[in-house]
Amino acid sequence: MSVANSLYARLLGWLLLLLLGLGGIMVQQAWLDAKLTADRAYDRLLEAATLAIAEQVKWQDDRLWLDLPPAALEMLSTDAEERVFYSLHDANGRFVTGNIELPALGTENSHSSPGNDIFTVDNMHYRDLPLRLGTRYARIDVWQTSAGFEVRMAHTREGRQQLTNQLFRRSLSYILGMAALSVSIFLVAIRLALAPLTRLRRALRERDPRTLEPLTLPLPRELAELREALNELLKRMRRVHAGQERFIGDASHQLRTPLAGLSARAELALRHQDPEQWRDALKAMLDTSTHASRQAMQLLSLTRLNNPEYRPELKPLNLAHLAQDAVTRHWSTCHRAGIDLGLNAPSAETNTTPPVIFGEQWQLEEALSNLIDNAQRHGARHITLSTTMEPLGILVDDDGPGIPTALRTRVLRPFHRISHDPEGSGLGLAIVNSIARAHHAQFILSDSPTGGLRAALYFPASQPNLSIAENTPCAT
Amino acid sequence: MRYLSTCLTLLLTVFITPRPGLADNILGDTTRTAANVLTLNAKNTSSKNELVLHGALDMEYITPILSAFHQRYPHISITYRNLETLELHQRFQDAPNEVDILISSAMPWQYQLANDGYAQSLDSPIAKSWPAQARWRQELFAFTFEPVVMVVHRELTQRYGQLSGYVDLLNLLKAHGTDLNGRIVTYNPATSGAGYSHAIQEAQLSPRYWDLISAFGNANAQLVNTTSAMLEGLIEGRFWIGYGLLGSYAQPSVEANPELEIIIPESYVLVTQRTALVSRHAPNAENARTFMDFLLGKTGQHIIAEQTPLGALHPEVIGEGSAAELRRLHGDALRPLALTPALLATLDNLKRQALLQRWQREFSPTLPEVTTSADAQ
Numbered sequence: 001m002s003v004a005n006s007l008y009a010r011l012l013g014w015l016l017l018l019l020l021g022l023g024g025i026m027v028q029q030a031w032l033d034a035k036l037t038a039d040r041a042y043d044r045l046l047e048a049a050t051l052a053i054a055e056q057v058k059w060q061d062d063r064l065w066l067d068l069p070p071a072a073l074e075m076l077s078t079d080a081e082e083r084v085f086y087s088l089h090d091a092n093g094r095f096v097t098g099n100i101e102l103p104a105l106g107t108e109n110s111h112s113s114p115g116n117d118i119f120t121v122d123n124m125h126y127r128d129l130p131l132r133l134g135t136r137y138a139r140i141d142v143w144q145t146s147a148g149f150e151v152r153m154a155h156t157r158e159g160r161q162q163l164t165n166q167l168f169r170r171s172l173s174y175i176l177g178m179a180a181l182s183v184s185i186f187l188v189a190i191r192l193a194l195a196p197l198t199r200l201r202r203a204l205r206e207r208d209p210r211t212l213e214p215l216t217l218p219l220p221r222e223l224a225e226l227r228e229a230l231n232e233l234l235k236r237m238r239r240v241h242a243g244q245e246r247f248i249g250d251a252s253h254q255l256r257t258p259l260a261g262l263s264a265r266a267e268l269a270l271r272h273q274d275p276e277q278w279r280d281a282l283k284a285m286l287d288t289s290t291h292a293s294r295q296a297m298q299l300l301s302l303t304r305l306n307n308p309e310y311r312p313e314l315k316p317l318n319l320a321h322l323a324q325d326a327v328t329r330h331w332s333t334c335h336r337a338g339i340d341l342g343l344n345a346p347s348a349e350t351n352t353t354p355p356v357i358f359g360e361q362w363q364l365e366e367a368l369s370n371l372i373d374n375a376q377r378h379g380a381r382h383i384t385l386s387t388t389m390e391p392l393g394i395l396v397d398d399d400g401p402g403i404p405t406a407l408r409t410r411v412l413r414p415f416h417r418i419s420h421d422p423e424g425s426g427l428g429l430a431i432v433n434s435i436a437r438a439h440h441a442q443f444i445l446s447d448s449p450t451g452g453l454r455a456a457l458y459f460p461a462s463q464p465n466l467s468i469a470e471n472t473p474c475a476t
Numbered sequence: 477m478r479y480l481s482t483c484l485t486l487l488l489t490v491f492i493t494p495r496p497g498l499a500d501n502i503l504g505d506t507t508r509t510a511a512n513v514l515t516l517n518a519k520n521t522s523s524k525n526e527l528v529l530h531g532a533l534d535m536e537y538i539t540p541i542l543s544a545f546h547q548r549y550p551h552i553s554i555t556y557r558n559l560e561t562l563e564l565h566q567r568f569q570d571a572p573n574e575v576d577i578l579i580s581s582a583m584p585w586q587y588q589l590a591n592d593g594y595a596q597s598l599d600s601p602i603a604k605s606w607p608a609q610a611r612w613r614q615e616l617f618a619f620t621f622e623p624v625v626m627v628v629h630r631e632l633t634q635r636y637g638q639l640s641g642y643v644d645l646l647n648l649l650k651a652h653g654t655d656l657n658g659r660i661v662t663y664n665p666a667t668s669g670a671g672y673s674h675a676i677q678e679a680q681l682s683p684r685y686w687d688l689i690s691a692f693g694n695a696n697a698q699l700v701n702t703t704s705a706m707l708e709g710l711i712e713g714r715f716w717i718g719y720g721l722l723g724s725y726a727q728p729s730v731e732a733n734p735e736l737e738i739i740i741p742e743s744y745v746l747v748t749q750r751t752a753l754v755s756r757h758a759p760n761a762e763n764a765r766t767f768m769d770f771l772l773g774k775t776g777q778h779i780i781a782e783q784t785p786l787g788a789l790h791p792e793v794i795g796e797g798s799a800a801e802l803r804r805l806h807g808d809a810l811r812p813l814a815l816t817p818a819l820l821a822t823l824d825n826l827k828r829q830a831l832l833q834r835w836q837r838e839f840s841p842t843l844p845e846v847t848t849s850a851d852a853q
Binding site: 065066067068069070071072073074076077081083084085086096097098099100127128129 | 591592612
């Protein structure tokens with residue numbers, strides 16, 4: 001069971017892809033959130049520490065004075081033991097005191113609102129140490145004047161990093177838990193959703209192989225459609241099955257009649273002592289058995305043609321040559337019966353493109369024989385074969401009584417006869433029809449300009465393009 | 477190992493170098509000895525396998541540690557320079573790649589170096605298991621435990637009875653201040669790092685500290701820069717009370733002089749700790765890490781406990797000469813300076829000026845204030 005062919009794997013694959021995508025976004029968001037939360041929490045510390053220092057800034061001896069509260073520094077060093085830096089600058093940015101001289105933060109907040117504390121915070125680097133720097137600008141009011149100053153404090157990021165990791169780990173475990181739960185629910189859900197398929201398979205497998213009854217098991221909508229399609233197929237198969245049974249019944253009936261005739265004739269002859277009678281009887285029996293064997297042959301070929309597994313070997317054939325051969329073959333029989341069999345070939349020499357189709361030679365020969373035979377049998381005096389180019393086809397015209405339009409489709413069924421001709425098998429036109437179907441050709445019965453019936457075989461125009469013209473098997 | 481020890485000769489060379497001028501002796505609290513450089517050479521001197529230490533720790537205390545280390549790692553040549561704390565600090569900042577290990581009792585200064593990123597992080601199991609309150613970030617390690625004590629001369633106890641703490645001392649000074657004129661000696665916080673460090677700590681611990689300073693001023697107390705100087709005067713009998721001496725340095729002198737007596741106050745006792753750090757730019761970082769593991773390991777700590785009065789800090793080293801023993805005896809009174817950013821506050825310029833001005837005011841209100849910015853870091 002490869003992945004591409006398994007519904008289960010396909011569904012699971014898509015769901016997992018979705019889960020992976022969403023999970024990725026959630027993980028990224030969780031990381032950003034954790035970072036933001038940690039920064040916010042620790043920035044509060046920076047804010048409080050700068051405030052604690054700013055409150056201790058005094059104006060003394062005409063200069064800024066600071067009694068540095070150690071707690072302000074302690075505040076910034078949490079369990080992570082961050083490095084702490086601070087410095088105090090006057091309004092002009094000159095260094096007053098501190099353990100290092102910290103840089104000023106961006107110029108956009110250039111002390112625009114004097115009197116108010118302004119606290120800003122940002123990331124920076126000091127000697128390769130990543131620091132978070134908070135600056136507070138404040139003023140102290142003395143009698144004559146008011147002095148601005150700036151407290152800058154920074155610490156390293158270990159504590160923030162630890163908090164971020166801690167928060168992120170917690171979010172991650174939630175996300176992973178949810179993912180695990182989702183996957184297990186997916187697994188169960190897909191299995192449940194696909195369970196009716198298993199039921200259908202089991203129902204099909206457990207069926208009596210001989211029955212063609214429709215399936216009735218209850219299925220979800222999507223599979224109910226499949227069940228209906230299956231039932232359609234079964235219905236068609238039932239029809240085909242019935243047709244076949246009828247055919248077999250007809251066929252055995254057809255063969256039983258001549259066999260019964262033979263028995264009756266032989267019995268009758270045996271009652272006589274006259275050899276002349278026997279001779280007549282034998283002659284009649286020979287005729288009957290010849291006819292029966294021909295009928296058996298036709299039944300066989302019809303069965304063969306109707307077999308859906310049958311794939312004819314298609315070869316390029318020249319229709320003109322086929323018609324020519326058929327005329328040659330039947331000419332003597334027709335001549336003896338006083339029938340004029342002719343070929344109406346449209347000047348084959350001038351025609352640059354011969355009417356080539358792909359087909360099985362023996363089948364097409366059989367079809368033409370049947371058509372000539374049929375015309376002959378139904379009292380035609382003139383039979384003419386001709387080929388056409390547009391559309392590609394072969395025609396058999398006669399001047400017999402023809403077939404009424406209403407019956408033209410019915411005569412194509414096996415064992416259907418118009419006249420009660422004892423010689424006819426009722427299979428000739430059915431065989432031609434089957435051959436036409438095997439060649440994707442149209443078999444059309446119409447009125448002939450010569451007064452009788454025109455039987456036409458029109459082949460599809462889009463024949464496989466082959467440059468075979470003269471070296472076809474029938475180009476004799 | 478035996479092969480190595482037999483073929484390696486332990487060379488103990490003591491160089492006598494010119495002493496730095498007295499003017500430099502602002503922060504220092506090292507006992508003045510003639511020897512300022514100690515070299516222990518490996519036999520195989522061709523290989524450059526060295527270890528350079530700078531310390532504010534007197535030769536007599538560091539020698540047992542270095543010798544033991546050398547015995548164990550004879551292939552490493554050791555150079556130890558004994559420097560004043562400020563000189564040590566300054567020299568390191570000028571050339572941080574000249575030295576592997578810095579040892580100093582000036583905790584704020586050491587802390588500042590580590591805070592500024594001059595120290596490298598030690599990740600050995602020994603360094604990691606070091607007590608949390610005695611280290612900062614795996615970078616700065618306190619490895620001794622030295623209480624700050626009072627030393628009194630027998631003369632005093634014979635006259636005025638036993639002293640047991642600050643209140644006794646204050647009452648004594650109030651009652652007999654004139655009799656004790658010039659008989660008291662203590663650190664000058666303006667010129668001594670240790671003195672300044674003690675003063676700022678005590679001022680925070682007790683508001684009555686200023687009463688004491690004022691009483692000292694009334695009794696015309698003498699101000700010196702080193703424990704050794706105080707001990708000298710006490711031994712000679714010039715002083716009867718020494719206030720704020722390093723216990724580790726006082727102990728051998730007191731043991732040698734029955735006239736003297738150490739008093740550890742009951743209410744609170746400051747504790748100084750020597751700290752060691754490995755320079756980020758250490759030229760022999762591998763050897764430096766080996767030495768730190770030795771110093772903080774049980775072997776080194778046992779040597780500190782048994783052969784020096786410095787006080788071993790290792791939690792598994794107990795008994796005499798260990799921090800555990802001192803804690804057992806004095807319990808809650810011990811106030812070791814925590815390795816926290818608060819140490820940076822003590823180094824703040826303005827704070828230093830403010831404290832020294834206050835001190836001066838309390839000590840001698842009549843005298844004009846002394847400008848003390850000369851020794852600002």
